[in-house]
Amino acid sequence: MNAPTSIKEFFESGYRQFLPHVSIDCAIFGFHDNQLKVLLLKMKNVEGWCLPGGFIQWAEPANEAAQRILQERTGISQVFLQQYYTFGEPERNKEPNLKDLIDSLNIEPAEDNWLFRRTISIGYYALVEFSKVTPTVDLLSDECCWWDMHELPKLLFDHDLMIGQALQTLRMQLNFHPVGYNLLPEKFTMPELQKLYETILDRPLDRRNFQKKMLSLRILERMDERKSVGPHKSPYYYRFDKNKYDQALQAGILLGF
Amino acid sequence: MNAPTSIKEFFESGYRQFLPHVSIDCAIFGFHDNQLKVLLLKMKNVEGWCLPGGFIQWAEPANEAAQRILQERTGISQVFLQQYYTFGEPERNKEPNLKDLIDSLNIEPAEDNWLFRRTISIGYYALVEFSKVTPTVDLLSDECCWWDMHELPKLLFDHDLMIGQALQTLRMQLNFHPVGYNLLPEKFTMPELQKLYETILDRPLDRRNFQKKMLSLRILERMDERKSVGPHKSPYYYRFDKNKYDQALQAGILLGF
DNA sequence: TTTCTAATGTGTGTCAAGTACACAATAGAT
DNA sequence: ATCTATTGTGTACTTGACACACATTAGAAA
Known part of the structure; x- marks a missing residue:
């Protein structure tokens, strides 16, 4: 089964292919020009x-759906x-009303169309290497590009909350995941x-202690x-040593600050 | 809108009241006889x-639904x-097939009944004071009681996985939440x-260091x-000082081991 | 009453990690 | 040749985790 090829088809019979009332949203983080970036779509x-x-x-x-979505956009x-x-807030996808979008596209979905009903969204966050990403629009959007985390545009629905929580989670889990391995070339x-860590944590770190700590992780x-x-x-230049990383993971050594 | 009063009604028209394809499951933890307990239902x-x-x-x-479910059972x-x-695994609620239950109850839901279709479940965990709980069965169960975490009975669906992940999360978050405040009288x-912490972490702690640490949290x-x-x-005897706890939270002081 | 036992209250020393800070080395611009 | 901004490396101080010792005490046993 392939992705729907038109918006009309998506509105009319998407529920035959997709589980209704549940969606997935991905906060995809990248790092470029010493800035943390997030990939966004312009509807x-x-x-x-x-x-x-x-x-x-x-x-x-669900996890594979998230991988698929990420693959399709990047x-x-x-x-x-x-x-x-x-x-899981009941009103989280009510505002803005997508009917504005619909009207402009010459399709006339019914009031109770599956896409207008309450939808719960499972939030995922991803760490990707900026240079390897090819931003790609989806059926409902006409732009797809990176935005600096410090200068986000106006966001629809509850997606500002989603990004905030994703960043907060990333900060909390920074000590347990090889962030650099995923975000850097x-x-x-x-x-x-160091700049990457400082950007994510939004605070300066001591250069000498940072180096000492990172090297001590081996x-x-x-x-x-x-x-x-x-x-x-x-x-x-440094690079991650996958073997040593796996060993460190086994040994329970944690990463970061 | 009240809860359905019969299983028949629940099967036939539950989807009018409830969002289909999404459920909530709660791992409710208590502490009694120096053992960590979890509340289970016998279908x-x-x-x-x-x-x-x-x-x-x-x-x-969704969060209120979880509170409601917890209130109804405890x-x-x-x-x-x-x-x-x-x-979000597609087959997580397929086995065992509930039709066995149905047959024994003299109702005849259709093959595509909303309850038989794929359902994604949002997992919550709760910490409750054992003595304050009044275990209460629901429509589909005939027993509701506490089980020792070390002697769990046969579990349906993926609920063993759910309990395992809940416990793992509890352990990870032990340092950030006032576990004793919620689980002890x-x-x-x-x-x-100390016994509570040892039970959750499943390892012995040094009595003297434990006391020192707990008291240092003020x-x-x-x-x-x-x-x-x-x-x-x-x-x-000790008791939690709510004021001091709020202060400690403000100050970013973490709890536990 | 005395003795004994098992658990509790309190303290001390060691070691590792986090933190603050200092100085020498160097690539390219002037 | 000199200057400057940045990097590589090292040292002292403080904090917390962890291992361990000893005096105290409530009730049982003598």
């Missing part, structure tokens, strides 16, 4: 942006993706890794190459 | 037990209740509090009264 004919989302196919596990798979909260410098490998970044000493 | 005419659960009314927030409200995971001794108040428990020195 057609509606003023406001929203998280990439979708519905669960009848025979599809082109990548096999990334860090985690459920963090399920949003293969090779990176210690200042870059999951990084220093390369011979250095990065040239200006008229001063050049930092070494 | 009528089916071999096996399950967690207290239910559906969400059309206009009801008689108490305003307790610590937290969403911890949403279970108003006044308690330090050995009792959320307990020692009473003048002592508890007489045998031919040896009597332990003091």
